[in-house]
Amino acid sequence: MSRHDDVCAAPNSNTPQREGMVGPDAMTERSGPAAIEIGLNAAIITCAKDNPQILTVRQPVDDRPLEALPFGPFTPIRHRTLEAGLRTWVADQTGLHLGYAEQLYTFGDRGRHARADDNEPHAVSIGYLALNRFDESTALTGGHWQGVYAFFPWEDWRSGKPEIIDDEIVPRLTRWLADQTSDRPDVAGSPFSRADRLRMCFGTDGTQWDEEKVLERYELLFEAGLVEEAAREGRDAAAQWDGLPQFGRAMHLDHRRILATALGRLRAKIKYRPVVFELMDADFTLFELQKTVEAILGSHLHKQNFRRLVESGGLVEATGNVRTHTGGRPAKLFRFRSEVLLERPAPGVRVHATLN
Amino acid sequence: MSRHDDVCAAPNSNTPQREGMVGPDAMTERSGPAAIEIGLNAAIITCAKDNPQILTVRQPVDDRPLEALPFGPFTPIRHRTLEAGLRTWVADQTGLHLGYAEQLYTFGDRGRHARADDNEPHAVSIGYLALNRFDESTALTGGHWQGVYAFFPWEDWRSGKPEIIDDEIVPRLTRWLADQTSDRPDVAGSPFSRADRLRMCFGTDGTQWDEEKVLERYELLFEAGLVEEAAREGRDAAAQWDGLPQFGRAMHLDHRRILATALGRLRAKIKYRPVVFELMDADFTLFELQKTVEAILGSHLHKQNFRRLVESGGLVEATGNVRTHTGGRPAKLFRFRSEVLLERPAPGVRVHATLN
């Protein structure tokens, strides 16, 4: 837990409502007619060479298939814990057995803008981030690996700044913020105006790009009606872009938001916890490790410094073997030194992006 | 999420259970006889001079009052969002209007060790961290401010290493880990043995103290049966300490665990996000700011370097006024520069503890 944690707060809610019942005794009261259902959602990320991938299942919605994260309801009778329930659903739907998994966030405001159909149970969804090493030999019984950046084309800077940002996103967001009638923030409690958020999210106006703000960027696009999910939920802002293309591939329900949370968290955590190694084989070269980190961060790193950081930080140890056919001089193979976890408080790949 | 975010993962669950129903279609099935209830819990932290405090309500349990966090069930009909529900409950129970609030974690395994009373709804609790400036003029209509370190006496190192660690905690944990029959970790999926966890948590064996591992320490004590809550849940390990005192004041249900999560997250976040200012008045001296940070971190900081960090980091700006009667030379008053949020990706009080 050293630096960065939550890192990914959801937008604040607005004014509290009037509340009839008072005191903790209400805790024992059964919930009303609209029952609560807890959905467990897994953003399972892997990395094949330098392609970060997300495991999706196809979900038919109005006769049109839509990508979804593996998910299912939490059933206390069957699932001993939340995470056990998640693992069960993932195994059933995809045949994959999860390794590392961590809880991300509990989203309760899904359907905030949907029609108030009180017959359906109110859904609260808990998002998880899971990491799996890419293994072509393990056959999936369901689901497909999809490139993460197909859902967030503006997040991959490895071939330079994505053109979509300056060509499409910034112009449309600029138009959107000009439409704002007042200077006040959209969300009560948030100290930021639309203009400030544009600067922070997309690094306009000299502000630098922060690769960890994946969720903030997605939510900004959502509020501006620039992603398909916003139109689906009937956001007003979506109407003005009628006919123009939306940004990135859409997903079922709020799953793309969960994926954004997952990517943001992973990008943050990779710098202070040795989580990359969950994506690597037991033995790897330093270049393979670097390529994986770069794939997650979406930017390039300075090779020699990366090497120094990882080696002097005690994160890896040489196995004694080498890998040939790398295209050049053979590379020493390394393995993760799990002892670092005991030695240092925040052992991660503390890296800073460069622009080459 | 720059550094540290989740920071506070709950222990992994064990083996998944067999699952009858397959596929996301089950999502539409209503949950079974034991309904799910979502509890919203607020760890509201403030800081009075150099005393970090937590707002508690008294909860009668078996004719004995027990400290509890303000809490209540999430009722979708009444509460538009999870956070709105939380704010309503807190206002109703204590009269306090929350400022900053962020979600911490969703705990689903409460009652894992309790008797399997399937008539009660299964409770899932969502913990929140809230920060409020200390204001003696605002009267509470319920609840009391309690010193945070009464619940975690081992976490306050400002007067040196707490004696309870070497005198009580480490000896008993050492005895507990000797009782372990195998070398394997207690929890499947966790790579740490009991001995490793003792080292990591309490800095024995030359490992250094990590002030952010508040939750990990509490959970270790819980598993070893050294906190009252463990005995209450009927943990086996608790039996062996019969008659010996338990560590720290107990709380209702899993509320102390939520408080541990809150303190750990706050300690992490204070270093990379300007959250301290949520605890300060509009104007403050740098020494007051330092005292507050120290109170949260539970350790002392180097005064001159703290000053340099905070000023050169652009976190504050002088108001032009001074505060006299500080006991010495008058101190310049400062205010928070909220513009930093736009300028730098991770503006926090990046501090390192010293030992003076």
Next chain:
DNA sequence: CGGCATATACTCACTTTGAGCAATAACCTC
């Protein structure tokens, strides 16, 4: 007015970063 206590300014050695240069060693191609 002198001593005290705190605030504030400045110095300095040491470590950590960001970035580049150079040499090495296999493989590939002609």
Next chain:
DNA sequence: GAGGTTATTGCTCAAAGTGAGTATATGCCG
């Protein structure tokens, strides 16, 4: 099989950041 390609590996260097100490300023109190 010689030379080019590509990636690994070792090294240097300046700039910035960090930990810790010293000196001066300024109000309060007796």
